């Protein structure tokens with residue numbers, strides 16, 4: 001007599017699943033029949049081709065599976081470089097080989113494109129470092145009873161979890177992260193700390209870091225005193241400055257110089273805004289920004305004194321490369337980023353470019369425009385693309401830099417009747433994660 005199948009004695013939601021593919025959000029997807037219905041089950045931490053045991057919750061749609069055990073590894077599965085990957089919300093693709101990450105990203109990018117553009121060639125640009133690349137980190141602090149926990153968010157949660165080492169952080173950022181916990185001793189409350197790099201120096205080992213702290217209530221004086229004592233001079237790795245905003249305060253307490261910096265793609269340092277946007281990887285950004293500059297230059301090569309608008313300009317990462325090609329207006333909503341962009345332009349003798357502090361989504365585009373550059377946040381640029389689609393004379397070239405495939409796809413659909421793809425490039429700026437940076441240069445068809 002054959003033994004009864006083990007699955008039958010389990011509760012119905014403990015299942016063996018075959019992972020058919022990975023969804024753009026990063027989860028593995030299995031298709032199962034549940035109560036006579038075909039259901040998709042999304043599982044964090046799964047790789048394509050995996051056979052896994054999972055506890056499945058059919059309540060939400062799609063259903064959610066919690067990975068219990070990998071019983072058969074798919075060909076793309078690797079041993080994660082970090083032991084915390086299932087507890088930490090930071091890197092959702094540590095279990096997928098780097099080559100496969102790139103292949104899946106390209107599949108996701110193609111699927112997001114308007115159908116008529118899916119055969120267009122897509123270049124993939126690999127990150128030079130797949131570990132220790134993040135030059136910016138946000139960590140979460142919870143302090144009570146004299147002790148503080150500094151950690152990353154758990155997946156789909158705002159609870160900080162402690163990790164003894166983070167393999168994707170740049171060594172300077174990782175050192176700074178590990179120094180934080182004792183600095184918050186005897187504090188009470190919760191907070192977020194952004195860790196970024198200080199000004200570039202010749203020897204990268206001597207690069208300092210800066211902190212931007214946002215705390216729920218008041219912080220005791222001894223915490224400020226610890227940050228002050230930690231300040232280190234240029235030429236030594238350590239803290240260059242901190243900006244601390246507590247409770248409802250609108251102005252920060254400033255210790256040292258908290259200005260974050262990164263290497264600019266034109267070879268000069270680029271000042272960033274405290275609390276403003278910064279690309280996640282300095283090294284990856286050099287590849288990205290250089291390419292944006294090259295594509296703009298090639299699009300405008302036959303247009304003397306071109307009119308260029310750059311929306312979502314940040315602190316001028318691309319602005320300083322676009323400004324030499326014509327009359328440029330850069331639009332950004334963060335006041336500190338606008339000041340930094342202006343300073344970066346002035347430091348390069350490019351003060352003729354105009355920086356406008358405004359909402360890009362309602363910014364009225366000028367009638368004659370040769371190039372429009374967009375680098376929106378993950379929510380994309382729906383209103384801008386609708387405005388472009390309604391213009392009598394849309395810009396001849398549109399360069400869209402995106403960090404979110406879903407909103408990029410939506411916006412390209414709006415633009416597709418007017419434009420054809422000139423260049424499509426996928427930048428692996430966030431290795432070990434499902435996130436992808438995309439650069440799309442479009443040329444007007446009529």
Ligand SMILES: C[S@@+](CC[C@H](N)C(=O)[O-])C[C@H]1O[C@@H](n2cnc3c(N)ncnc32)[C@H](O)[C@@H]1O
Pocket residue numbers: 276277278279311312313314315316317318331332333334337358359360361375376377
């Ligand atoms: C993805 S970042 C790009 C910044 C810059 N291109 C860079 O590479 O550093 C998006 C920028 O858009 C800004 N932003 C977000 N919403 C905005 C809006 N409605 N209007 C103008 N700028 C906005 C953010 O402050 C941020 O600086």
